[in-house]
Amino acid sequence: MDPYIITVASEKGGVGKTTLATNLAIYLKALAEDLPVTLFSFDNHFSVDKMFRIGTGSGHGTVAELFTGRRIEELTELGQNGVEFIPSNRQLSTLRDMITGDLLARTLQQSRGGGGIIIIDTRPDLDIFTQNALHVADRIIIPVKDTASLENSRYIVDFATTHGGGRKTVRILPCLVDARIHFEGPFKNALQLLRGYAINRGYRCYEGHISKSSKVESLNTNPEGRIFPVIHHARNTDVHLQFAHLARQIIVDIKDTSERRIGQLRLAEEEQHLRRDHALQQRIGDLVPICPLCSEKIVDDGAIAAVGYFWVAHHEQISGYAHDDCLASLLSQTFYPTSHPGDALRELFHETTRRDHFVLQRTQRSRNYPQQEIACYRFDPAGRLLSQRTTEDATAQQWLRHCFGGNLERVADGFIYISHCDADLPEEALYPEAERARRELFTRIETQLL
Ligand SMILES: Nc1ncnc2c1ncn2[C@@H]1O[C@H](COP(=O)(O)OP(=O)(O)O)[C@@H](O)[C@H]1O
Ligand SMILES: [Mg+2]
Structure with missing residues (x-):
C-alpha cells in the first residue's frame, strides 16, 4: 500500500x-x-x-x-x-x-x-x-x-x-x-x-x-x-x-x-514504459534486416545482432545496421584508397570513426549518368564538416540505389546517414531521443552538403 x-x-x-x-x-x-x-x-x-x-x-x-x-x-x-x-x-x-x-x-x-x-x-x-x-x-x-x-x-x-x-x-x-x-x-x-x-x-x-x-x-x-x-x-x-x-x-x-x-x-509510468517498448519493437520490425554491404542477416526475431554502425536514409524512413568491419572498410577505402588492412593510418582512422558522423550522397555532377559517383562526407560530433571524398564503389552505389527504392530520380538529393553505435545497446539508436538528436543534426548537416 x-x-x-x-x-x-x-x-x-x-x-x-x-x-x-x-x-x-x-x-x-x-x-x-x-x-x-x-x-x-x-x-x-x-x-x-x-x-x-x-x-x-x-x-x-x-x-x-x-x-x-x-x-x-x-x-x-x-x-x-x-x-x-x-x-x-x-x-x-x-x-x-x-x-x-x-x-x-x-x-x-x-x-x-x-x-x-x-x-x-x-x-x-x-x-x-x-x-x-x-x-x-x-x-x-x-x-x-x-x-x-x-x-x-x-x-x-x-x-x-x-x-x-x-x-x-x-x-x-x-x-x-x-x-x-x-x-x-x-x-x-x-x-x-x-x-x-x-x-x-x-x-x-x-x-x-x-x-x-x-x-x-x-x-x-x-x-x-x-x-x-x-x-x-x-x-x-x-x-x-x-x-x-x-x-x-x-x-x-x-x-x-x-x-x-x-x-x-x-x-x-509503467504504461509509458510499455508504450515505449512497443514502439521500439515496431521500430525494430521496420528495420532493413540485413547488413547492406555483405547481405548477412543482422535483425532476427526482434533482436539486433552484434553490429558496429547504424544508418538512416530518407530522413528516418529507411534504416538499419551494418557490420563494423563492412562499413569501416568501405569508409577507409573511400578516405584512404591506397591504405591496406592493418595499416596504422587505417587503424587510426577506424578508431576515430567511432565518434564522427558520415553521409553518403550522389554527387551533383553524376546525377544524370547511370554510373554514379558517390560523395562521402565526414562530420565531427557537433555536425561540422571535416572532410569529403568521392568514390565509385559499387557496393556504396548499390546501397544508395536500394535505399531509395532503386529509383535514381528519387535518390536525387537524398542521403544515407551513418554513425557508430554501441555494440552492447544498438537499439539506443532507435530511441525517440536519439531520433530527435539526429533530426537536429540533419538540419545542420544539410546546409553543408555540396
Ligand atoms: N494558531 C496560531 N495562533 C497564534 N500564533 C500562531 C498560530 N499558528 C502559528 N502561529 C505563529 O505564527 C507564526 C508563523 O507560523 P508558522 O507555522 O511558522 O507559519 P509558516 O510556516 O507559514 O511560515 C509563528 O510564530 C507561529 O508560532
Ligand atoms: Mg514554515
Whole structure:
C-alpha cells in the first residue's frame, strides 16, 4: 500500500504552515495509532527537528537524500509522539538546479509500501521542492489568513491542476483567524469573508478553521529552544479542538479514498514504459534486416545482432545496421584508397570513426549518368564538416540505389546517414531521443552538403 501524502503549501510566509504540518502529524497519529505518520519539511527552520527529535538524534540522513535516490525508510527517525520524521537540511537549496519536478515521486514510488500518511511542510515559495511536494500530494492544504494569501493560492491551485493530482486535491484552511473582529454587511467576520472569497473562486474549504491563539504562539519560545506541541501544551485552547476536528476530517478522507497519487503515478509510468517498448519493437520490425554491404542477416526475431554502425536514409524512413568491419572498410577505402588492412593510418582512422558522423550522397555532377559517383562526407560530433571524398564503389552505389527504392530520380538529393553505435545497446539508436538528436543534426548537416 502506498502512503497518503498531505502537502501543506502557501506562497505566503507566516500563515501557519509549519505549525499546521507538525501538529497535524501528532493529531493524526493520536487518532490512528496503527498508521505510520511521517513528517518532513523543505524549509530550513528545523522546526520539525526541534519538535520531534528525541535526544540528540541518530543522523540517518536528511530531506536532501530524498532527491539522491535513498529510500524514505532509510531516512526516517522515530520522534516524539510516535511520529517518524526526516531531519531538515540547511543546504537543501544548493540542490535546486540539479533536480527535476518528479524526483520525489520516484523516491516515494520505491518505498516499501507500509502505507500510512506522509506530511510535507514547504517553503513559502513555489520552488522546485514545493513543486515536487505538490506533484505527489493526495491532498494539498493551503492555510490562508487574509485575502492576500487567498489570492496567492491561485498559483498553487494552477500547479496542482497541471502537474499534480488536480484541483480536487486542494483544500483551503483559514488559519490564524482573529474571530474578535466583526464587520457590517454580508460577511460578519474575517472567517466568513475568507470562506466567501474561496468558494467564489471555486476552491474547496475544510470545515472549520484554526484560530489565532497567544498560547499557541508562545509554544516555540522557551529556554530549551524546543517547540511544544498543541496537544500537550495548549489543550485548553480552541486550537486544540480545531486541530482534532481537522484531523478527524482527514482520517475520514483517507479511509474514503482507496487510490493513492503515488500509485497512479507509478501506473502512468509503467504504461509509458510499455508504450515505449512497443514502439521500439515496431521500430525494430521496420528495420532493413540485413547488413547492406555483405547481405548477412543482422535483425532476427526482434533482436539486433552484434553490429558496429547504424544508418538512416530518407530522413528516418529507411534504416538499419551494418557490420563494423563492412562499413569501416568501405569508409577507409573511400578516405584512404591506397591504405591496406592493418595499416596504422587505417587503424587510426577506424578508431576515430567511432565518434564522427558520415553521409553518403550522389554527387551533383553524376546525377544524370547511370554510373554514379558517390560523395562521402565526414562530420565531427557537433555536425561540422571535416572532410569529403568521392568514390565509385559499387557496393556504396548499390546501397544508395536500394535505399531509395532503386529509383535514381528519387535518390536525387537524398542521403544515407551513418554513425557508430554501441555494440552492447544498438537499439539506443532507435530511441525517440536519439531520433530527435539526429533530426537536429540533419538540419545542420544539410546546409553543408555540396
Ligand atoms: N494558531 C496560531 N495562533 C497564534 N500564533 C500562531 C498560530 N499558528 C502559528 N502561529 C505563529 O505564527 C507564526 C508563523 O507560523 P508558522 O507555522 O511558522 O507559519 P509558516 O510556516 O507559514 O511560515 C509563528 O510564530 C507561529 O508560532
Ligand atoms: Mg514554515
